[in-house]
Amino acid sequence: xxxxxxxxxxxxxxxxxxxxxxxxxxxxxxxxxxxxxxxxxxxxxxxxxxxxxxxxxxxxxxxxxxxxxxxxxxxxxxxxxxxxxxxxxxxxxxxxxxxxxxxxxxxxxxxxxxxxxxxxxxxxxxxxxxxxxxxxxxxxxxxxxxxxxxxxxxxxxxxxxxxxxxxxxxxxxxxxxxxxxxxxxxxxxxxxxxxxxxxxxxxxxxxxxxxxxxxxxxxxxxxxxxxxxxxxxxxxxxxxxxxxxxxxxxxxxxxxxxxxxxxxxxxxxxxxxxxxxxxxxxxxxxxxxxxxxxxxxxxxxxxxxxxxxxxxxxxxxxxxxxxxxxxxxxxxxxxxxxxxxxxxxxxxxxxxxxxxxxxxxxxxxxxxxxxxxxxxxxxxxxxxxxxxxxxxxxxxxxxxxxxxxxxxxxxxxxxxxxxxxxxxxxxxxxxxxxxxxxxxxxxxxxxxxxxxxxxxxxxxxxxxxxxxxxxxx
Amino acid sequence: xxxxxxxxxxxxxxxxxxxxxxxxxxxxxxxxxxxxxxxxxxxxxxxxxxxxxxxxxxxxxxxxxxxxxxxxxxxxxxxxxxxxxxxxxxxxxxxxxxxxxxxxxxxxxxxxxxxxxxxxxxxxxxxxxxxxxxxxxxxxxxxxxxxxxxxxxxxxxxxxxxxxxxxxxxxxxxxxxxxxxxxxxxxxxxxxxxxxxxxxxxxxxxxxxxxxxxxxxxxxxxxxxxxxxxxxxxxxxxxxxxxxxxxxxxxxxxxxxxxxxxxxxxxxxxxxxxxxxxxxxxxxxxxxxxxxxxxxxxxxxxxxxxxxxxxx
Numbered sequence: 001x002x003x004x005x006x007x008x009x010x011x012x013x014x015x016x017x018x019x020x021x022x023x024x025x026x027x028x029x030x031x032x033x034x035x036x037x038x039x040x041x042x043x044x045x046x047x048x049x050x051x052x053x054x055x056x057x058x059x060x061x062x063x064x065x066x067x068x069x070x071x072x073x074x075x076x077x078x079x080x081x082x083x084x085x086x087x088x089x090x091x092x093x094x095x096x097x098x099x100x101x102x103x104x105x106x107x108x109x110x111x112x113x114x115x116x117x118x119x120x121x122x123x124x125x126x127x128x129x130x131x132x133x134x135x136x137x138x139x140x141x142x143x144x145x146x147x148x149x150x151x152x153x154x155x156x157x158x159x160x161x162x163x164x165x166x167x168x169x170x171x172x173x174x175x176x177x178x179x180x181x182x183x184x185x186x187x188x189x190x191x192x193x194x195x196x197x198x199x200x201x202x203x204x205x206x207x208x209x210x211x212x213x214x215x216x217x218x219x220x221x222x223x224x225x226x227x228x229x230x231x232x233x234x235x236x237x238x239x240x241x242x243x244x245x246x247x248x249x250x251x252x253x254x255x256x257x258x259x260x261x262x263x264x265x266x267x268x269x270x271x272x273x274x275x276x277x278x279x280x281x282x283x284x285x286x287x288x289x290x291x292x293x294x295x296x297x298x299x300x301x302x303x304x305x306x307x308x309x310x311x312x313x314x315x316x317x318x319x320x321x322x323x324x325x326x327x328x329x330x331x332x333x334x335x336x337x338x339x340x341x342x343x344x345x346x347x348x349x350x351x352x353x354x355x356x357x358x359x360x361x362x363x364x365x366x367x368x369x370x371x372x373x374x375x376x377x378x379x380x381x382x383x384x385x386x387x388x389x390x391x392x393x394x395x396x397x398x399x400x401x402x403x404x405x406x407x408x409x410x411x412x413x414x415x416x417x418x419x420x421x422x423x424x425x426x427x428x429x430x431x432x433x434x435x436x437x438x439x440x441x442x443x444x445x446x447x448x449x450x451x452x453x454x455x456x457x458x459x460x461x462x463x464x465x466x467x468x469x470x471x472x473x
Numbered sequence: 474x475x476x477x478x479x480x481x482x483x484x485x486x487x488x489x490x491x492x493x494x495x496x497x498x499x500x501x502x503x504x505x506x507x508x509x510x511x512x513x514x515x516x517x518x519x520x521x522x523x524x525x526x527x528x529x530x531x532x533x534x535x536x537x538x539x540x541x542x543x544x545x546x547x548x549x550x551x552x553x554x555x556x557x558x559x560x561x562x563x564x565x566x567x568x569x570x571x572x573x574x575x576x577x578x579x580x581x582x583x584x585x586x587x588x589x590x591x592x593x594x595x596x597x598x599x600x601x602x603x604x605x606x607x608x609x610x611x612x613x614x615x616x617x618x619x620x621x622x623x624x625x626x627x628x629x630x631x632x633x634x635x636x637x638x639x640x641x642x643x644x645x646x647x648x649x650x651x652x653x654x655x656x657x658x659x660x661x662x663x664x665x666x667x668x669x670x671x672x673x674x675x676x677x678x679x680x681x682x683x684x685x686x687x688x689x690x691x692x693x694x695x696x697x698x699x700x701x702x703x704x705x706x707x708x709x710x711x712x713x714x715x716x717x718x719x720x721x722x723x724x725x726x727x728x729x730x731x732x733x734x735x736x737x738x739x740x741x742x743x744x745x746x747x748x749x750x751x752x753x754x755x756x757x758x759x760x761x762x763x764x765x766x767x768x769x770x771x772x773x774x775x776x777x778x779x780x781x782x783x784x785x
Contacts, residue, residue, distance in 0.1 A: 006629065185477040221674070222758060402671040407535075407560060408514070410647040450488060451495055458496065458639035459503075459646060 001041035003249045004202055004463070011038065012253060015159075019257050024180040028150050031177075031257075035159035039122070042163075046121040049086060050157065056082040057131045058152045061138045061145035072139065079135040087128045090120055095325030123163030125322055129289055131156050134170045136293055143170045151177050158259075160250040164243070166264040166285035173259070181258030191255030193438050198248025200453055203461035205418040206242035209234035211462070212406050212415050217381055217391070224401030225394045232374050232395065235381050237419050240269055243283070267426045273365040275340045275372060286322070290315050309344065313337035323380075328388055332379040339372055414460055421456075500638020507611060507645055510652045514560075515645075517663045521557035522570045522616060524577045527662070528552035532567040532697075533587030535560035539760045540587065540713050542770040543662035549774035550783065552582055556663030559608065563592055566608060568693040568700075569622045575704055583783060584701050585709045585773070588740065590679070593690035594725040610634050610641050626689075666763040667756035672716060676750050677758075679720035686728050694729065698736045707782045711741045713769060714749035716758040741776070743769070 001008050015034040022030055040047050060079035064072055094115055101111040134155065137143035146152040155174050161167075216223045216231035223231075247264035254261045268281035279287050295315045301308035313334065320333020343350070354361040375392070382388035393399075406412040428435050438449045510516040521530075529552050531541045537558030546554035557574070559566055567586065574581055606627045612619040613634050623631040634641035659665055701708045710733050712726065722730070726744070733740045743749065754765030761769055777783065 006633075183474055183477050183481075185480050188481060221677075401673050408648065410651060411644070413647050414644065447488065447491065451491055454492055455495060455499065455639060458637050458643065459499075460644055463633070463640070463643070 001038050003246065004199065004207075007041070016253075016256055019181075020183045027181075028148075028154055028177055031159070032150055032154045032157060035154065035157040035162055038159040039157065039162055042122045043119065049090070049121055049124075050127060053083055053086055053128065053131050054153050054156050057135050057156075058146070058149055060135050061152070062147070064135060064138050065145040076135055076139040080132060083128045083132050087124060090118055090124055092321075092325045093118065126165045126167055127156050127162060129167050129286070129322075130161075130165075133167065133289060133293065137170050143174070146170070146174060158254070160253040160259075161261055164246045164250070165283075166247055166250065166262045167289050168262060168285070172262055176259050179258070184258065187258060188256050190439075191252040191257075194252030194255060195249050196252075196450070196453055197438070198245045198250075198252060199457060199461075201241035201245030201248065201422070203245075203457055203463065205422050206238045206240075206245055207462035208411075208418045208460070209415045210238045210242070211411060212404075213238055213381065215406065216404060217383070217387075220382075220387055220391050220394070223394075223399075223404055225397065225399035227401070227404040228391050228399070229395050230403075232378055232381075232391070234415060234419070236269060236370070236373050236377050237422060239377065239380065240265070240282075241422065267430050269373065269426070270366055270370055270423060271426070271430050272369045273362055275336070275343050275369060278369055278373065279336070279340065286319070290319055294318060309341040312341050312344075316340065327385045328379045328382055331385065331388070332376050335376045335379065339376075417460075496637050496639050500642060503642040503645060503649065504614070504638065506649045506653065507642060508615070510649060514648065514660070515652060517556075517660050518559060521555065521559070521663060522573050522612065522619075525555045525557060525574050525581075526553075526577065526579050527555035528582040529554035529585065530574055530581045530583075531556045531558055531585045531587065531663070532564075532571070533558040533585075534562050534589050536589055536713055536759060536761075537585075537587035538663065538665050539667045539756065540766050540769055541585065541664060541773075542666070542766050543664045545767060545770045546774060549771065550583075550777070554662060556665075558587065558663065562605065562608060563589065563690060564694045564697055565605060565622070565626070565690055568697040569609070569618050571697060571700055572618055573616075575700070580704060581706055583707050583709065583777070585711060586697065588710060588712050588726075588729055590712070590715065590723060590744065591725050592729055593687055593694055594685065594723075606630050607644065610643065611645060614638070614641055664766075666766060667760055668763045670752055670755060670762055671757045672752045672755050676716050676718050679715070679717040679745070686724060691728065691732065694732055698733065698738065702736060708738055709741070709773070709777060709782060710738055711773060712744045714743045714746050714754075714761060714765070716750060716752075716755040717745055718750075719745040719747075741773075 001011060011034070015030070018030055019027055036047060039050065057079050060075050060082075063075040064079075067075060097111065097113050097115060100113065104111050134143065134146075134152075138145050146155065151174065154177055155168075155170060156162075158168075158173070213231045213235045216227050217235070220228065244265035251261045251264070262285055264283060264285050266281040266284070268278050272278035272281055295311055298311040298314065299307060300311065314337070316333045316337030317330060318333065320329040320331070320336075323329040323332070354365065357364055378391050378395075379385075379388045382391055406415070437445065438453070440446045440449070507515055508519065510519070529543075529546050529550065531537050531543075531554070535558065538556060538560060541554075541556050541558070543554040543556050546552070557567070557570060564586070574584075606623075609619050609623050609627075610630060613623045613631055614620075620631065623634075698708060710729075712729075726740075726742075730740045730742075749761070749765060749769065754761055754768065756762040756765075
């Protein structure tokens with residue numbers, strides 16, 4: 001089930017109403033059943049995969065806590081193998097197999113391993129990572145094993161964040177399922193406001209600019225360098241608003257019921273002054289996951305500068321691979337890793353440069369980070385590596401041709417309006433936190449903002465039920 | 474806690490009531506301006522939908538809109554002409570607006586339908602369905618043919634449009650403003666010339682889409698042909714030129730030819746006619762420019778006269 005559908009609106013109203021009607025002791029059951037329905041709406045049979053990893057990790061958590069020494073480690077490894085195995089099979093089997101075919105082909109051998117028509121279960125990377133964070137935290141002694149199977153299953157399957165995060169940690173969410181939640185007017189309204197803004201990001205910005213992006217990127221050879229530049233600019237906003245919009249809806253839906261999910265985005269575009277800061281603001285739940293469970297496990301920055309930089313590049317390359325079984329994502333990850341490593345190396349020189357630039361320093365820093373985002377975005381969006389390099393070349397050599405204004409031409413103006421709206425609102429949110437509109441104390445201002453946003457949604461939102469980009473991960 | 478529920482319910486009802494009033498009020502204003510646009514696309518579409526009284530009517534997609542020069546048709550045949558084509562549409566849209574042209578006492582003397590290479594595979598492409606829905610929704614509140622069509626194709630969209638007037642006119646505001654503020658009309662009885670060329674590369678291979686045949690579109694094509702023939706109006710079916718290397722018929726073209734043949738109509742296939750595959754005749758790979766459109770319209774008119782179609 002996608003958030004931007006009528007069925008979700010009905011689902012949300014029914015589940016939330018039942019949640020507050022039912023006594024506390026039955027609520028976990030309701031949420032689990034609702035989450036199963038939510039997931040099975042995509043492809044019912046894949047609930048079995050989820051069920052398999054839930055059972056494995058539930059028992060792994062208990063056995064890890066009960067064991068000591070090597071046995072303890074063994075249970076963790078078994079749990080990780082089960083999770084990564086499922087992920088590898090569904091997400092990377094054909095990619096790996098294709099590469100084996102290519103390598104064997106170079107030596108005139110045929111690959112005997114068959115290609116499988118596998119459909120990637122929705123949000124597999126998200127719930128697998130969330131499940132792994134549980135067993136790792138139990139192993140590290142930061143989290144007690146969850147004895148209640150239903151509550152553990154709910155930890156993995158909680159519908160607001162099941163298919164696209166935020167990737168939660170057990171310490172943050174598990175205990176919340178035991179707390180008795182009351183209907184709290186302020187909290188419910190706050191949650192609904194977050195959801196409303198999430199819908200604005202998704203339907204007015206992401207899906208709107210996505211029409212232009214698809215038209216250009218899917219037919220790159222027919223478009224000019226300027227059009228590709230514009231499409232890449234729009235894509236940065238599309239991917240940001242698509243994903244952060246989803247996170248907002250998830251966080252808001254959970255908040256209405258009284259659950260706090262972790263913040264996933266903090267206005268990364270045009271507000272990050274370095275690549276490091278960008279990654280502290282972008283997809284925070286994944287970045288911190290890689291930091292806590294991979295970067296630190298590789299030694300983090302404890303083993304000297306070179307190893308630390310190498311670790312960064314490795315972590316980002318893996319992060320790229322996490323996004324998809326395609327070389328474009330690996331290059332995207334590597335580029336980000338390299339940028340952040342170079343930035344660290346150049347930090348002393350950059351500080352001097354910032355001093356020289358004086359008051360204009362922040363402006364130039366934000367613009368340069370945004371430019372870097374655009375370059376990497378090309379690899380994130382392009383269908384394959386050849387297309388990505390073709391687009392990079394076309395943009396930097398300003399491939400001649402007319403400027404594509406979209407079809408119909410007014411569509412382009414809606415895209416510009418949507419992006420401008422987002423930039424202005426986020427600029428205000430970032431720099432003038434006391435300037436309130438949607439949560440203003442004055443009822444007239446507040447209601448005007450609600451009505452304006454809903455009017456915009458109805459009159460210029462794109463309601464084609466477009467899937468969220470991150471579902472494919 | 475009961476007080477909290479009541480407070481929430483009360484405020485929600487107030488908000489929904491305000492939203493309902495705003496939706497109806499703003500929606501009605503947009504509807505008024507949409508229906509009375511003096512120039513531009515919407516005015517042309519409104520004419521094409523609401524009983525066009527010209528003698529020659531052309532149906533099709535953007536390839537029809539930018540290809541059939543109505544002035545040349547009038548000069549060649551001595552008959553008034555209107556290009557009822559619409560960007561991004563296919564025969565599903567054409568068949569929905571066709572009854573409007575046949576309702577009055579004045580019947581057209583000739584109908585031309587321009588087919589695209591994906592004519593009846595088109596709706597199997599999801600984006601195509603979305604485009605069609607966005608085309609039809611602004612009319613569902615006022616035109617029963619469109620309401621019926623929306624009920625068949627997008628019942629949920631129809632309900633949404635009935636609940637929210639703003640939704641029915643989604644994405645129309647800027648084009649309304651644009652059409653009210655323009656002074657010149659680039660729309661000559663529905664024909665929109667495309668001057669110049671954006672073509673840089675030589676013609677590429679035509680990548681035949683693998684979409685299956687959309688049975689609904691096929692049915693609508695059959696309905697279109699049958700309706701025209703039942704009204705004893707000559708029908709000319711054309712596959713206009715594309716800027717591409719010669720290619721074999723894909724399934725959509727093959728089935729279209731078969732359907733036309735079953736009704737004793739030959740589909741005039743100019744898809745990769747070498748005489749037209751030249752940079753200076755195309756605006757982009759799918760659309761002839763002004764020069765190409767003029768040349769092609771003249772050829773079609775001359776063939777119509779040669780084959781004596783108007784005398785049938």
